[in-house]
Amino acid sequence: MSRMRKKLKSWIVELRIPFLTATLVSVFLGTIIAWVRNNTLNLEHFSLALLGGIFLHLGANVANDYYDHRSGNDEVNKEFVRPFSGGSRTIQLGLLTPREVISGALLFFVLATLIGLYLTWMIGPFVLVLGLIGLFSGFFYTAHPLNWASKGIGEALVGINFGAFMTMGAYYVQTQQFALEPVLASVPVSLLIAGVLYINEFPDFVADKTVGKNTLVVRLGRAKAVYGYALIVFGTYVWILLNAFLGVAPAYTLFALIPLPLAAEAVRHASKFHSQPSSLVPSNALTILIHFLTSILISLGYLTYRFETMSLGYLLTIAIVALCALFTVRFYLKIRKASKLKAQP
Numbered sequence: 024m025s026r027m028r029k030k031l032k033s034w035i036v037e038l039r040i041p042f043l044t045a046t047l048v049s050v051f052l053g054t055i056i057a058w059v060r061n062n063t064l065n066l067e068h069f070s071l072a073l074l075g076g077i078f079l080h081l082g083a084n085v086a087n088d089y090y091d092h093r094s095g096n097d098e099v100n101k102e103f104v105r106p107f108s109g110g111s112r113t114i115q116l117g118l119l120t121p122r123e124v125i126s127g128a129l130l131f132f133v134l135a136t137l138i139g140l141y142l143t144w145m146i147g148p149f150v151l152v153l154g155l156i157g158l159f160s161g162f163f164y165t166a167h168p169l170n171w172a173s174k175g176i177g178e179a180l181v182g183i184n185f186g187a188f189m190t191m192g193a194y195y196v197q198t199q200q201f202a203l204e205p206v207l208a209s210v211p212v213s214l215l216i217a218g219v220l221y222i223n224e225f226p227d228f229v230a231d232k233t234v235g236k237n238t239l240v241v242r243l244g245r246a247k248a249v250y251g252y253a254l255i256v257f258g259t260y261v262w263i264l265l266n267a268f269l270g271v272a273p274a275y276t277l278f279a280l281i282p283l284p285l286a287a288e289a290v291r292h293a294s295k296f297h298s299q300p301s302s303l304v305p306s307n308a309l310t311i312l313i314h315f316l317t318s319i320l321i322s323l324g325y326l327t328y329r330f331e332t333m334s335l336g337y338l339l340t341i342a343i344v345a346l347c348a349l350f351t352v353r354f355y356l357k358i359r360k361a362s363k364l365k366a367q368p
Contacts, residue, residue: 030119033113033118033119034119034127036111036112036113036118037084037085037088037111037113037118037119037124037127038081038084038085038111039084039106039111041106042080042084042311043077043080043081044311044314044315045080045185045216045219045314046073046076046077046079046080046185046189047073048212048314048315048318048319048322049076049185049186049189049190049193049209049212049318050069050072050073050076050189050190050192050193051193051318051319051322052190052193052205052208052209052212052318052321052322052325053072053189053190053191053192053193053194053195053197053205053209054069054072054193054194054197055322055325055326055329056190056194056202056204056205056208056325057193057194057197057198057205058197058329059325059326059328059329060202060204061197061198061200063197063198064197065196065197068142068145068146068196068197069193069196069197071138071141071142071196072142072192072193072196073193074138075135075138075139075142075154076135076157076189076192076193078131078132078134078135078138079131079132079135079154079157079158079161080161080185081131082128082129082130082131082132082135082158082161082162083160083161083162083164084111085124085125085127085128085131086125086128086132086161086162086164086165086166087110087164087165088110088111088113088114088124089114089121089124089125089128090164090165090166090167090170091110091165091236092110092114092115092121092124093121094165094234094235094236095234096165096227096230096231096233096234096236097109097110097112097114097115097230098115099230099233099234100227100229100230101229101230102226102227102228102229102230102300103226103227103230103300104226104300104301104303104304104307107223107226107304107307107308107311108223108224108225108226108227108300108307109226109227109230128162132158132161132162135154135157135158136154136158139151139154142196146195146196146199147195147199149195149201150192150195150196153188153191153192153195154192156184156188157184157188157189160180160181160184161184164177164180164181165236170236172236172238173235173236173237173238174237175237175238175239175242177220177238178217178220178221178224178238178239179217181216181217181220182213182214182216182217182220183213185212185213185216186209186210186212186213186214186216186217187206187209187210187212187213189209190205190206190208190209190212191205191206191209193205204271204272207266207271207272208266208271208272208276208321208325210259210262210266211259211260211262211263211279211317211318211321212314212317212318212321214255214256214258214259214262215255215256215259215310215313215314215317215318216314217255218252218255218256218259218310218314219310219311219314221239221240221248221251221252221255222252222289222293222303222306222307222310223307223310224238224239224240224241224248225240225245225248225293225297225298225300225303226300226303226307227240228240228241228245228298239251245297245298246297246298248297249293249294249297252290252293253290253293253294256286256289256290256310256313257286257290259286259317260279260280260283260286263276263277263279263280263317263321264277264280272321272324272325273324273325273327273328274324274328275323275324275325275327275328276320276321276324276325277324278320278321278323278324278327278344278347279317279318279320279321279324281316281320281344281347281348281351282312282313282316282317282320282347282351284351284355285309285312285313285316285351285354285355285358286309286313288305288309288355288358288359289305289306289309289310289313290306292305292306292309292362293306305358305361305362309358312354316347316350316351319347320344320347323340323343323344323347326340327340327341327344
């Protein structure tokens with residue numbers, strides 16, 4: 024029993040479950056837009072879309088660990104900062120064998136495929152198309168012969184898959200229709216999840232360069248790559264403003280500007296510590312946080328628009344937005360205080 028418990032704990036580490044928020048926020052957003060704009064909400068389809076997305080995400084996580092082991096990337100990586108970079112380290116620590124890891128990846132991809140085929144049969148072939156794109160993008164992110172990450176397009180693929188495609192897929196399984204709005208609304212989600220991957224590549228720079236994993240950060244170098252990070256982060260909030268002011272999304276989606284101070288702090292910190300992996304950690308953590316908060320606040324903006332003013336749903340949604348704002352302020356003050364203490368001689 025103790026051996027089984029130990030193996031289970033190893034798999035929990037391997038799966039990197041906290042990063043599944045990238046899937047959750049996109050599926051939520053697509054589903055909420057479908058409900059707001061079309062008054063449709065099928066909980067069975069929502070649950071299956073969410074579960075299929077989670078299995079795809081887990082398969083991609085685990086496959087990436089296996090192929091980073093095969094390339095020698097994780098073995099030569101001495102500057103990684105867990106849990107943000109360097110993989111799960113379960114193979115390197117002897118917690119799981121390479122065979123167990125690749126078997127797990129294939130199992131998750133099979134489960135995602137089965138759900139995708141069922142939704143295709145129930146809803147339509149577009150589900151299959153999105154599923155196949157997600158599967159090939161996830162598996163071949165570091166697997167040969169495609170190895171998207173080494174071609175410098177891995178960041179874009181992750182952003183598109185975990186933002187636009189998942190949001191559009193969640194919308195489609197509810198409505199059986201195509202629409203431009205879910206895609207436009209998901210651009211900030213796409214940018215920020217690409218930003219999460221991008222900033223997490225900074226600590227891996229030396230190892231990635233050594234094994235020929237030519238990510239964008241490797242191609243640009245850390246000093247120049249930080250400008251790309253700033254462009255991704257601030258471009259997110261410019262897009263949110265444009266969506267609202269042009270009437271593409273409800274004005275309430277401007278709630279998503281609340282984490283902007285955290286975003287500015289993440290960029291400021293990255294600009295200063297881009298080549299010091301251990302000191303870069305606040306930017307790694309903040310990018311994950313602003314991705315989650317911004318994505319959730321876009322969804323809350325749509326929900327606020329959907330409810331009648333002063334209804335129970337409206338008040339509850341506003342209360343959640345207020346909590347997000349309070350959390351942002353508290354976290355920002357905490358980060359600034361830590362930075363000032365660190366700067367003192």
